[in-house]
Amino acid sequence: MHPRCDSSEEEREHRLLFEFAGFVHAYVQAREEMQSGSLLDAHSSTLAALHHWAHIELAEITIKPKASVWRQIRRYHPGIHKLYEELTGSTESLEQRLKLVLLGCEFAMMDKLKTCTALIFRVLNSREEPWSYDELRAHPSLSWIEDDLDMLLNKLLSKGYIREVAVIGSDGSFNDLELRLSAVV
Template sequence: MESTFFSIVNEQTVGQHAIGAIGYRHSGGGFHGSLLHDFELLIMVICSGGGLRRQVDHCIKGNLKYQIMYISSEDLLDWIAGGEHHEIIRCFLDGEILWDVQRRVISLRSQIIELEQTLREQHIFKEFSRFLRRYLEAKRYSQDGHFMDAYRSVADALYHYACIELIEKGVHPGQRVWEQISHLGSVVYKLYEELTESKETLEQRVQLVLLACEFSVMSKMADCCKFLLKILSSRHEPWTIQELLKHPDLVLVREELPMVLRKLVYRSLVRETPSGHQSSAAMRQIRYWAN
């Protein structure tokens, strides 16, 4: 970014709580999100102290119109954890550092990237768990001849599969998932079109999509369940199902967790072992672990 931008905002002009500044400038014309509007430049001033309220200034210098946003480092971390303000996070990560006090902005970037990766794996696992539940539900309905119910469940399964594909491509699933993914040339969108627009019978459409989902379950399970596998590998002692259900990072998949765990055992991605001694006459709990 041009050196003249350093004179727009610096340690002296923004106050003692600022730890650095990020400059984000769009390339070319067109709409670049609600943060930029019709401004040429967004400057994010990063401050320490959770008591700071987000502030915005609209400024002009010569012919340059720009927007200054004051954000606390604590808010950035909270937004990542809560899945909020994705546009601000992307500008913070992709923009150019204008200045940085004691490399604190660089450190904050590294912290957010690491947290973002963990949350990405957690989000993928959540969507995969719900995809698997709906897929198995649709399969059961289909086997019983209830194809209208199977259609509804397999459509829900494809929705969660679409969310997985978006997250894998670095796109946050919004309220219009099918519109988001329609431009990516994805397999799941073609399956969605096959399910909703094909001239085949309802039974044939459901069976075709279920077959494709079966392949997806087999091929994506290990990658989509990394989050759970890491938890299982995080200690030396195997886990009981009750311990896993009480784990704070697995609260959102409590309903699907037992089913997913058994599928992972069946696929030999998770090992099971009985607790206690072989000679014990008492009931022995199954414990789970991963390499």
């Protein structure tokens, strides 16, 4: 019998969003490091991305990650474990291993984007009016992820899951237009 989380759906959403933000952040950092030729740094960032991805998979099935997450993930998601083995032990060049694992991470990131950002959607849908970026950053459910929130919002915008809406300023003129965000229904 595996350990189950005794948490509410909102806590699970927080956990998924936290791990997903770490996943995307580490992935983007690894890509930048590869482009600059810093392959050892890219390796470290890619390993961090895989670690976050493993935590996402475990959170989705409500299993608490243990210190031996790679042993757990081998059982519950062998594909991620295979990428981990590829990154850490393959005979391919480091650059080739990084490219392969980052490609897998990219597909997973796009696949997990909407489900792992459910908390953002819940906030966006909690009222009828679109939200300003500052309002989202200050919202109690999202303020803890302020550093990565813009990155996640940009990913959601680029995939068409949310949209920017121009809102006329409080004085009724077009001089004070503000871009706000709303979920695409």
